[in-house]
Amino acid sequence: MEDFINITPVAASRIDQVDFDNLAFGSVFTDHMFVCDYRNGAWERPSIVPFAPMHMSPAASVLHYGQAVFEGMKAFKDDTGSVWLFRPEQNGKRLAASSERLAIPQFPVPVFLSALKELLTRDKEWIKPGKGNSLYVRPFVFASAAGVQASAASEYRFMVICAPVSSYYGGEVRVKIADHFSRAPQGGTGYAKAAGNYGGQFYPTQLANNEGYQQIIWTDAATHEYIEEAGTMNLFFRIGDTLLTAPTSDSILDGVTRKSILDLAKHMDIQTEVRPLKVAELLAAQKSGTLQEIFGSGTAVVVQPISGFGYKGENYETPLPKDSYALKLKNALMDIQYNKAEDPFQWRYKVCD
Numbered sequence: 001m002e003d004f005i006n007i008t009p010v011a012a013s014r015i016d017q018v019d020f021d022n023l024a025f026g027s028v029f030t031d032h033m034f035v036c037d038y039r040n041g042a043w044e045r046p047s048i049v050p051f052a053p054m055h056m057s058p059a060a061s062v063l064h065y066g067q068a069v070f071e072g073m074k075a076f077k078d079d080t081g082s083v084w085l086f087r088p089e090q091n092g093k094r095l096a097a098s099s100e101r102l103a104i105p106q107f108p109v110p111v112f113l114s115a116l117k118e119l120l121t122r123d124k125e126w127i128k129p130g131k132g133n134s135l136y137v138r139p140f141v142f143a144s145a146a147g148v149q150a151s152a153a154s155e156y157r158f159m160v161i162c163a164p165v166s167s168y169y170g171g172e173v174r175v176k177i178a179d180h181f182s183r184a185p186q187g188g189t190g191y192a193k194a195a196g197n198y199g200g201q202f203y204p205t206q207l208a209n210n211e212g213y214q215q216i217i218w219t220d221a222a223t224h225e226y227i228e229e230a231g232t233m234n235l236f237f238r239i240g241d242t243l244l245t246a247p248t249s250d251s252i253l254d255g256v257t258r259k260s261i262l263d264l265a266k267h268m269d270i271q272t273e274v275r276p277l278k279v280a281e282l283l284a285a286q287k288s289g290t291l292q293e294i295f296g297s298g299t300a301v302v303v304q305p306i307s308g309f310g311y312k313g314e315n316y317e318t319p320l321p322k323d324s325y326a327l328k329l330k331n332a333l334m335d336i337q338y339n340k341a342e343d344p345f346q347w348r349y350k351v352c353d
């Protein structure tokens with residue numbers, strides 16, 4: 001693969017200019033990026049080049065019609081200096097599924113994996129060891145063809161950029177359950193990691209922020225009765241001793257962390273249930289005292305306990321219980337990611353030593 005990729009290394013690394021103790025999430029990028037263009041019906045020879053701004057036509061289709069999809073994953077360094085990814089083939093497959101939904105040509109999963117391996121090996125000094133430190137990896141594809149016809153473009157660009165991170169959210173997270181705005185309708189693009197799904201959330205999220213909530217819990221667009229997911233996290237509810245999560249659907253992203261948590265929970269003898277959950281059931285569980293905890297799951301946060309929620313002007317507290325499933329599952333998952341525990345599911349993927 002290395003021979004197949006055109007490589008232009010940086011003249012001098014920027015790593016010495018970076019304060020790794022004070023990283024704002026996703027704002028500093030590593031020395032290199034991966035680029036592969038799609039033209040004349042095929043993906044061309046890819047390259048790894050210094051991270052830099054790029055030229056684009058103001059008529060580039062993505063700027064007008066939002067034909068773009070992306071992924072989010074993390075690379076970890078263990079105590080011996082080896083670098084690992086977590087289930088990257090899942091992200092490769094999901095990028096392909098997202099691409100299909102947006103009429104974007106699919107980037108082959110084996111090349112996706114080789115791209116990550118080559119790029120991360122080159123920039124491995126940017127991955128710091130220690131639990132909580134990682135490299136956020138952002139693969140994405142967008143319509144690069146110049147032209148404002150409202151139809152699928154003829155040219156695309158696949159890229160990977162990487163940002164060193166420590167942890168995503170500081171402090172407590174309170175959420176608002178949506179009763180008016182929607183993230184994704186049935187038959188829409190909700191299951192795809194399409195750029196527009198995110199752009200459409202910013203305004204309702206800003207309104208929720210102004211009311212003191214960090215994120216929104218999205219409900220089904222048709223009735224607002226069923227809980228779906230948060231802006232960038234799937235959701236888990238512990239009612240009694242059962243861990244509940246909504247089934248994935250065409251309006252919910254099939255999170256890699258979510259499916260890993262379901263497997264891990266079963267492995268740890270935690271009872272799980274995957275079924276639709278009504279807001280009314282959540283409120284009833286809160287009132288009767290059977291709602292033990294709520295947490296979100298996602299690549300960026302791994303597991304994020306949710307300390308309270310708001311619904312139709314009322315606030316409800318959900319403090320972390322003593323024997324929290326959230327923390328147990330977070331530790332178990334991170335131990336696998338950082339090569340500190342057995343990997344019974346073979347989720348770790350070796351990038352380099």
Ligand SMILES: Cc1ncc(COP(=O)(O)O)c(C=O)c1O
Pocket residue numbers: 072229230231232233234253254255256257258297298299300
């Ligand atoms: C809408 C949405 N739901 C859920 C997730 C969690 O998915 P994963 O665990 O694959 O990161 C994400 C983030 O990637 C997301 O953007």
